Amino acid sequence: MTARPRHTIVLCAALALAACAPWQDKPRAAAEAAPTAAACPQDIAAIARCLSGQDSAGAYYLIALPRDWNGHLVLHAHGGPALGAPQPARAVEDLERWSIMVRAGYAWAGSTFRQGGVAVRAAAEDTERLRQIFVRHVAQPRRTLLHGQSWGASVAAKGAEMFQRTAGGQRPYDAVLLTSGVLAGGTRSYDFRTDLRVVYQYLCGNHPRPTEPQYALNTGLPPGDPMTQADLRARVNECLALDKPAAERTPAQQRKVQTLVDVIRIPASAILGHLNWATFHFRDVVQHRTGGASPFGNAGAVYQGSPDDAALNAGVLRYRADPEAVARFAQDADLQGSIPVPVLTAKGIGDPTAFVELDAQFKATMERGGSGARLVQTFTRHDTHSYLSDPTYPTLLAALLRWVDEGDAAKPTPEAIARQCAPMEARFGKGCAFAPDYVPAPLATRVAERERS
Structure with missing residues (x-):
C-alpha cells in the first residue's frame, strides 16, 4: 500500500470529523424578513x-x-x-x-x-x-x-x-x-457517468475532437471552454443519432448506441442526459468545489457487455481520482x-x-x-x-x-x-x-x- 502524503491524511481526517459533527440549529432565522x-x-x-x-x-x-x-x-x-x-x-x-x-x-x-x-x-x-x-x-x-x-x-x-x-x-x-x-x-453515485464519458469517447472520439485541445475527461470540461448543452447534443447526435428512431440510424450508429446501453446499463433515452451531467456538472464540481482536481476516476474498472471487451478495456482513457478532491467532495456530498x-x-x-x-x-x-x-x-x-x-x-x-x-x-x-x-x-x-x-x-x-x- 502506497504511503499517502501527510497533508492528504490531515485534510481527510479534518473533513471526516466535520462530516460526522451534527450542526445545531444553524442557520438562524432571526434576521429573515417575513414572506409576502x-x-x-x-x-x-x-x-x-x-x-x-x-x-x-x-x-x-x-x-x-x-x-x-x-x-x-x-x-x-x-x-x-x-x-x-x-x-x-x-x-x-x-x-x-x-x-x-x-x-x-x-x-x-x-x-x-x-x-x-x-x-x-x-x-x-x-x-x-x-x-x-x-x-x-x-x-x-x-x-x-x-x-x-x-x-x-x-x-x-x-x-x-x-x-x-x-x-x-x-x-x-x-x-x-x-x-x-x-x-x-457523491463519491460513488457518479461513477457510472465517468464510465459513460470514457466509453463514449472511445466509441465516438468527438468530445473532445482530435483537432481540439485534449483534457482529462473526468474534469468535465477545461476552464473557459465555451461548449453549451446544444453543442453537446449536436456532437452526440452526430455520432449516435439519438434524435432519430433506431430504425433510421446507420448500423454503425446503432452498434455504438447498443454498446453504451449494454456497458453502462442505461437506456438509450438517458445517454444524453447523463453525458450532460458528466460534462457540465463535473466541471462545476472540479472548478468550484474541489479546487481544480477531480474526485472522479475509473482506474481499475473492468467494463463488460461490448462486442469486444478486451479492446474496450485496453482502449478507454483511465483516470485516478485525486485523493484531496475525493475528501473535499465526500465532506460535502457523502452521507454518514x-x-x-x-x-x-x-x-x-x-x-x-x-x-x-x-x-x-x-x-x-x-x-x-x-x-x-x-x-x-x-x-x-x-x-x-x-x-x-x-x-x-x-x-x-x-x-x-x-x-x-x-x-x-x-x-x-x-x-x-x-x-x-x-x-x-x-x-x-x-x-x-x-x-x-x-x-x-x-x-x-x-x-x-x-x-x-
Whole structure:
C-alpha cells in the first residue's frame, strides 16, 4: 500500500470529523424578513394561499398553505441541481410538480437554494433556513416532514444528519421522505457517468475532437471552454443519432448506441442526459468545489457487455481520482448514515436516472451509521424518475406520520404501504404500483468497481 502524503491524511481526517459533527440549529432565522403573499399555481389556487420571499443568503422560496391544512409541513429539497444563479420560477415549478401534497392537506415549502451547482451542504442549510422562516413567520407545524427528490434526496439526507436539534432541544424534522433519490453519496453515485464519458469517447472520439485541445475527461470540461448543452447534443447526435428512431440510424450508429446501453446499463433515452451531467456538472464540481482536481476516476474498472471487451478495456482513457478532491467532495456530498428520525424511501424499479442499486448502497450506509432500524425502503413498478404517481406520495406521507405518532409499533412494511395505497386511488386517481417483494442488488452489480484512494 502506497504511503499517502501527510497533508492528504490531515485534510481527510479534518473533513471526516466535520462530516460526522451534527450542526445545531444553524442557520438562524432571526434576521429573515417575513414572506409576502404570492399567486399560487393554477391547480391549487382555489384550495390554498401562497407566500414567497428571498432569504438572507439569496435563495428564493415559495410556501403553500391549504385552506384545510392538516397541520403538517412538507419541507421540500428539489432535484437537479441547476447550474447558474437561482431563479424564483424554480420554486413555482417545484410546487406545480408536488401540488399533490397540498391537495392532500399538507403545507409545502421549497427553496431554490442560494446557488446553482453541486453543493449539498449549502442546499441543506438553505432548506433548514426555510423551515425556520416558516416557523417564525407562518405557523408552528404539528409535524415537519423533510422531503428530498432525486439529487435533493441527498440534500435532505445530509440535512437530517446536519440539523439534529434546535436551540430548544427539539428535532427540527420529525421524519424524512426520499423519493427517486441519488443516495450513494457523491463519491460513488457518479461513477457510472465517468464510465459513460470514457466509453463514449472511445466509441465516438468527438468530445473532445482530435483537432481540439485534449483534457482529462473526468474534469468535465477545461476552464473557459465555451461548449453549451446544444453543442453537446449536436456532437452526440452526430455520432449516435439519438434524435432519430433506431430504425433510421446507420448500423454503425446503432452498434455504438447498443454498446453504451449494454456497458453502462442505461437506456438509450438517458445517454444524453447523463453525458450532460458528466460534462457540465463535473466541471462545476472540479472548478468550484474541489479546487481544480477531480474526485472522479475509473482506474481499475473492468467494463463488460461490448462486442469486444478486451479492446474496450485496453482502449478507454483511465483516470485516478485525486485523493484531496475525493475528501473535499465526500465532506460535502457523502452521507454518514446517522439520521435520528424515521426515513422512508421510494423509487421506480426502472428509474433511468437514479437506478435502484443506489438505494442498496444507501441501506448499507444507514446500517453502517447505526440508523438501519430507522429505514424502510419501497419500490414501485414505474420506469420514471421525476414523478411516480399521485396516490404514491400521500400514501408514503401518511405511513411516515403513523410511524412518527405511534412509534415502532406502527413502523411500516413495504407490504403494508402497498395495501394502504389502494384506498388513496379513490381520492387521487389511479397509479399505485408498489412492488413490496422487490430488493435491489448491490451497487457493484450495476457499476464496475474501481480503485479508490
